[in-house]
Amino acid sequence: MDQLTGITWVAEHFIGMFNEGGKTFVGFVTGIIPTLVVLLTAFYAVTSLIGEDRVHNAARWAGKYALTRYSLLPLLAVFFLTNPMAYTFGVFLEEKHKPAFYDAAVSFVHPSTGLFPHTNPGELFVWLGVAAGITTLQTAGNPALTFTVTDLAVAYFFVGLLVITLKGIVTERITAILAKRQGVEL
Amino acid sequence: MAKKYKAVRVEQGRGGWGGPLVILPTPERDKIVAITGGGIPAEAKRLAELTGATVIDGFKAPPVESEICAVVIDCGGTARCGVYPRKRIPTINLTPVGQSGPLAQFITEDIYVSGVKAQNMKLADGSEPVTVGFDSKEKPMAKQAARPAPAADGSGSGALVDIITSIGRVMGKVVNILFNSGRRSVDQVIRNVIPFMAFVTMMIGIINYTGIGNGLAHLMEPLAGNIVGLLILSAICGIPFLSPILGPGAVIAQVIGAAIIGPAIGTGAIAPAMALPALFAYNTQVGCDFVPVGLALGEAKPETIQIGVPAVLISRQIMGPVSVLIAYAASYLL
C-alpha cells in the first residue's frame, strides 16, 4: 500500500508541475495575445501606409547629426524595419559611424517592445517577463507598487532612447581610437 | 482635336476567369494590340470599334508599351497571359484560362479577363471604375493626375468614373495593406510568440511548482534585488568574451526575465523599483553575438567590421553598468 501511495504521489506531482505551467500558459495566451495581435496589426499597417520612401528621406536627414544619429535614426529603423532589418539603415552613414549605429539600434530592440511590440515580436519576453511580475502586483493591489505597467513601458522606452544615444557616442569614440591604433582610416 | 473615346466593359466568357475590365482609351494610350498571330481577330476589331481606339497587329508592327490601351491575346496559359498583366496592361484573353504558369502571381482579376467573345463586350454605363493600365513602377495616383479628363458621351459620367476609380483604388490598396498586416501579425504570433510562450511557461511551471523558483529568487536576490548587485550582473554580462555567448536569440535574457526576475517581482522577493534597472542589467549583452552580421546588413566594409566588433564589445563593458545606473536614477521618477 505504501508503495502505491508513493507512485500516486509521484504521478500527482509530476502532472501538477505541468498543470502549473499550463495555467501560466493560459494566462499568457488570454492576457497577452489578443491585444498583441491587434497592436501588431495596427503597427504593421501604419508602417506600410507611411511607406519606404518617406522613411528613407527621414533616415537620411537623421543620419547627418551626431545627436539624431544615435537616437532618432535607430528609433526610425527599429520602428519601421524591426529587428533584424533595422540594421540596414547603416547604409545611410559613413563607415566610421556604422558600429556605433549598430550598437544603438540593437540596444533599442527591447526597450521599444513595451510600447511597440511589433519591433521585435520574437524576443518579447525580455520585457514581458518583468511586465508580468508588475501586473501580478498590480492586480493584487500591492501597496509597494507606486507605478503601473504602462508607466514602466514608457520609462523603459525613454530611458532606452537616452541610453542608446550615449552608447552611440561612446562607441563612436572607441571605434575612432581603435582605428587610429591600428592605423586604419575609416 | 481630341477624339471621342468610349468606355467598354469586357466580361469573362464561358469557362473564363477574371474581369470584368472597363477599357477606356486615352489620347496617349489609344492602341488595342492583337497579339494572336494569323491576323487581327474579330474580338479585337470589335473592341476597337466600340472604344474608338486603333487596332493593330502586335506581331506586324509592335507599338511602344506606353501607347497600349489593352492587349487581345489567345494565350494557352503561360507566356502572353502573364507578361502583359505583369506590365499592368489590361489583358483580354480569348482562350478561357485562369491564373497559371510561372507568371501566375501577376494574373489578377483587376487587369486580366479570359474566355472573351465579341458578345462579352458592351459599352460601359459608367457605374464601374475604368481599368487603368499603368506600369507597376509608376504611382497610380500620379498617372491619374497626368491623364486628361476623358471626354464622356453626353453626360458628365467620365469625371465621376475617374473619381470612383481613384476612391476604389485607394480603398483597395488600404484594405490590402490592413489585411496583410493582420496576416503578418498572426504569423508572428504563431511562429515566434506562442512557441516561446510554450517554452517559457513550461520552465515557469517546473520552477514554481518544485520550489526551485524560490531558491533561484533567493540566489538572484543579492544580484537583482539591489543596485550594486545589478551593476555586478551587468558587468558580468558585458565581459567581452562572455557577451557574444550570452546573446543569441536573446534566449538567456528572456529566460531570466520571464522565469526568474518577473516571478520574483510578482512574489515580492525583488522590489518593483528594481524592475527598470534590472531590464537593462540582464540584457547588457544584447546583440553582442550579432555585431558582424548587423554591420554587414548596413553594408559596412570588412575593415569597419574588424574594428567595429571589438569597439561594440568594449563599449558594452563600460556602458552596460552606466545604463543600469541611468535606469536606476530614472526609476525614482516613476
Next chain:
Amino acid sequence: MTTLYHTKISEVGAEAPDMLLGGVLILFKLGAPPELAEVSVLHEPHEKIGSAPKPGDMLSIGKLNLKITAVGDTAWKKVADLGHVVINFNAATHAERPGEICVEARHADEVAKALTPGAAIEFRG
C-alpha cells in the same frame, strides 16, 4: 524519324532563365513584341513545317534530347503561326494548357546551358 520543325536560336531573353526556373521554356519567332521577347527564346525557323508531334516523339535543344510526353490542342497551330510554343518540363501525360508541349523533366540549369544563340531546336517524329 522525320524532322517536323527545325529552327535556330537567335536570342535568349533576359528573363528566360527565370521562366526555366518556373519549369517552362517559351519560344517565339524573331520579331515578337519586346514584352514577350524578354521572357522568351527567339528563333528563326525553316519555312517547312510538318505535322504535329505526338507523345513519344523527340524534341532536341542543342545537344539535349527530350522525349515529348503530351501536346496541347492548339500548340502546333501556334508553332505554325508565330513560332510560339511553351515547353513544359513536367513530364505530364496530359497537357493542362492548350498551348503547351510537355516533355520529360530536366533541371533548369541543364536546359539553360543548351540555350545558346545559334543552337538548333528540332521536333522529330
